[in-house]
Amino acid sequence: MVKILIAPARYVQGPYVLADLGPYVASLGKRVFFVGGKKAVSIVRERGLESLKEASLEYAFLEFYGECTREACERIAQEARDFRAEVICGVGGGKALDTAKAVAYELGSPLVTIPTVASSDAPCSSLIVQFKEDHTFDRFLRLKRNPDLVLVDSEVIAKAPVRYLVAGMGDALSTWFEAKTCSQSYRKNVPGGLSTQASLKIARLCYETLIAFGREAKMAVERKVVTPQLERVIEANILLSGIGFESGGLALAHGIQDGLHCLDGTQGCLHGELVAFATLVHLVLEGYPAKVIERVIGFMKSVGLPTTLQQIGVTDKSQAHLRKAAVFACREELPTHNAPFPVNPDIILWGILAADGMGETLH
Structure with missing residues (x-):
């Protein structure tokens, strides 16, 4: 292709x-x-x-x-x-x-x-x-x-409110993992082709930049100053993630965040805040080792991204309530189906609950 x-x-x-x-x-x-x-x-x-x-x-x-x-x-x-x-x-x-x-x-x-x-x-x-x-x-x-x-x-x-920069990091956090999924599963990217080596390298650099400089970039915005660390993270949030998601492809994280919009309490969240939690679900469902998940959760907590359902406004954790998000995430047109396995509402629901537990307990 x-x-x-x-x-x-x-x-x-x-x-x-x-x-x-x-x-x-x-x-x-x-x-x-x-x-x-x-x-x-x-x-x-x-x-x-x-x-x-x-x-x-x-x-x-x-x-x-x-x-x-x-x-x-x-x-x-x-x-x-x-x-x-x-x-x-x-x-x-x-x-x-x-x-x-x-x-x-x-x-x-x-x-x-x-x-x-x-x-x-x-x-x-x-x-x-x-x-x-x-x-x-x-x-x-x-x-x-x-x-x-x-x-x-x-x-x-x-000089903008720091919440926006942090949300941008949440959106960008998914880029590498989704691009990797699409590449390994031979799924099409946004323009309808396979990923180039360049787009995968850009997606990986996006992730590495966030992990290395995210906390310092947040501190710079809290003080309303421009630093090299902030410049790197701005580039990751906007350029690296932009190329990485379109030319790398979307998968579980963005499909699940679409589903999270269905849940009571999430309406006040920014896009990247929901994507951040959905990225945890993505990692759980694809069976990433604990070392990777702990690293991601540690980063998220260091910059203030949500790692639990409660932090995205969801107080009703009943399976009946969460199933609404799982069912929506499985809609045919969403990128959830770029996962390397068949998805269904049960699998998504279990992933949401497991990610919530890990977000509460892991550091």
Whole structure:
């Protein structure tokens, strides 16, 4: 089978890189339409506006709130058309970036993503997750290509709430284990091919970076400073995990986190927090040795990621309640089925309960 690797065309990271926003964007078009939350938009205005003016760019800002729904994306796409946008630029967290991606998808325009938090690998991804007005999942879309530019100002990331960085580490923690599963099982990655050696090496580096520098990176954000350790972890959360999950593949961890959304109490969790606990379930179900599981749990506890059901808000640990998550995780379209064995709700349920016990007792 054909091997495929996909990645953003250009990735730029460092402190104060927003001050050079204009020249980076100018190569893609002269009329730039920004989509983001109020705070994220204010950051770009404060740090990048002069650069946009100096590059003689025309620009418009749209403050976005709420879910990335089909209706919202269609409405914003029309506003971008009215502006005659040549470049779409998403600013902020996952929902704002997915909305900008959907607008770029609709218009066929070049796409720039500017994450203001390092909470997931969404900035580098070609995937778009859309929801319904009631916050339930609607559908996945895929861009024809990954973002043309990902611009990450590490000084902005350092000033964001530390919970987002930690959640990003939780999301990135699964990357190596899922890529390894897909490679060994000859499962397709997101673009529909097998993993390249490069994508597997990137996924492995992502894991090693978190383990080596995660705790120090968290400490840097708690003090709102940029350090080499933080720069490495930002790169792992956004770039390494982004390439690793798309070109390596998804498996049990992300399928199970989809199921965890069904449980009462998890609605307040960030994506990466649920992925972190689901990664423990993944390790249990694939029979990883205690040494590996203890290392992962030790890392998770050192940075404050959840290792138990209670820590993701689940107080009802009855099998009847947890089975809802297990049944959902086994839906045909989810990557749970990339596991190297047939999955069913019983197996997933047992894995969730076993992981919860290990998370409580192992250090």
